[in-house]
Amino acid sequence: MKKYIDKSRKELLQKIEWLEQKLDETRKLEQFLNAANQQLQANEQQLKAANQQLRATEQQLRASNQQLKAAEKEARTAKEMYKKSLLLRNAILESPQKIIVFALDAQYRYLDFTTLHKQTMKEIWGVDIQVGDRMLDFIKNADDRSKAKANFDRALRGEYFVLQEEYGDKQLKRTFYEDHYNPVFGPDGHKIIGVSVYVVEITRQKETEQRLQKQVQEYTALNKKYKLQNEKLNALNRQLQATERQLRTVNKQLAKREEILTEAQKIAELGHWELDLIHDSLSWSDETFRIFGFKPQEFDPSYPLFLERVHPDDRKKVDDAYNQSLKNRTDYEVEHRILLKSGEMKYVIEKCHTHYNNNGQPTHSIGTVLDVTRQKLTEEALRETMLQYQSIFNSTSDAMLI
Known part of the structure; x- marks a missing residue:
């Protein structure tokens, strides 16, 4: 019995020891399971974080893909622009x-x-x-x-x-x-x-600049010369102004004398004329126009028009006398009749002097025309009176005392 009890105790102790071992193993397993569970929970959290990071990475990849597509598009655009710019550069x-x-x-x-x-x-x-x-x-x-x-x-x-x-x-x-x-x-x-x-x-531009510089230099020289000439001209101008003042005085005197001469010619019925033989032009004074029955400066006179006013019976005599004076280089004087537009006849005495050049050719004639109509009419009247007296005297036989 004692052996049985000892054996049972021993078996019980062995079982207790085994149970303690198993309990210890269970505690260790529980600790391991707890640690494993904690690790699993940590892994789950990491997995969740990794999953979130993966989703974020996917979003980044999608964004990067979009950026890549945009970059590819920009690259294509840039390439096209480069081609165009290259063509433009070459152009x-x-x-x-x-x-x-x-x-x-x-x-x-x-x-x-x-x-x-x-x-x-x-x-x-x-x-x-x-x-x-x-x-x-x-x-x-x-x-x-x-x-x-x-x-x-x-x-x-x-x-x-x-x-x-x-x-x-x-x-x-x-x-x-x-x-x-x-x-x-x-x-x-x-x-x-x-x-x-x-x-x-810029060769042409430089050549133009050089020409301009030369022209500027020439202009400067001319300007200096002009200033000197201008000073001389100013001096001459002052002299001219003084001369002009003198001329104005002389012109006033001449105008006065011309006025007196015109009045004297009008009173004396004496006109003057000038015939330019080089340019074939004739000029008359106001009194000459009046003598020929025209208003002063009524028309431009000429030698043919003058001859038209000469009495037909006297024209050849007048023309021959003038031409003969040119030929002989003598002064010209002739008395002749003129016919006015009104039909009135006048008697005039023409006198002139002709100037000649160094070659002996006549250049111009200056002459006067004197209206002697009243003298001629008076002479005619006296002549007729004398003839009447002579006739009476001759027809009377008795002597007459006057």
Whole structure:
């Protein structure tokens, strides 16, 4: 019995020990399960966070995809614009506006140039250029080469400037240009990698400026000469003004004398005339017009019109007398009759003196015409009276005392 109890106790102790082990294992398993549960909860939270992040990433991907599509569209647009700008650039650079463009790197080698620049280099330096050629090697004139290098270096240091310069081989062609120098920056926008030059030929403009400068110099010289002449003219003008004052005084005196002479001629019935033999023109004084029965200056007289007023029986005598005086270079004097438009007849005495040039040719005659009608009528009346007295005297036989 005791053995059985001891055995049972031992088995019981073993079971208790086993139970304690199992209980310990259960506690450990429970701890593990609790830890696993906590880890699972943490994993669930991480999974939720990851899921949220995934959804956010999906949204970002969708946004990025939209941005990518927009960027692709912008890239296509930019590519089209670049093509258009390239066409526009080529159109501008190769335009017929005489604009020369070329670009060099920091070693003065050609990066690009227009067709017109290539033609210009051929004209002024006699060379054919290619991209990559060193431009300074083609500039044969040492002064021009030094000047060009100094200008390129200024642009390579970052300067923008404009110069008017003359380049070219004297044996070929020297040409004036207006050069616009610009530095060329690299992709970073800071480092200068070359220089571009925009060139406009201004030879005609320069020639025009030189002509204008010459004209200005000539004008300045003429202006000085004009000032001197103007001073002389001012002095002469003062003398002329004094002379004019004297002439006005003389003219007043002459006008007064002319008035007196006209009045005297009217009273004396004496007119004067002048015949210009060079220009075949005749001028009469006012009194001459009145003597011939016209108003003063009623018409332009002439030698043929004068002869028409001469009595037909006296015309040949008058014309012959005048022509004979010219031939013999003597003064002319003739008495003749004239017929007025009214039919009235007058008696006049013509006198004239003719002037001759160095060749002996007559140039003009100056003469007078005196109305002697009243004297002639008085003489006729006296003659008739004397004839009457003579007739009476002859018919009376007895002597008569008067």
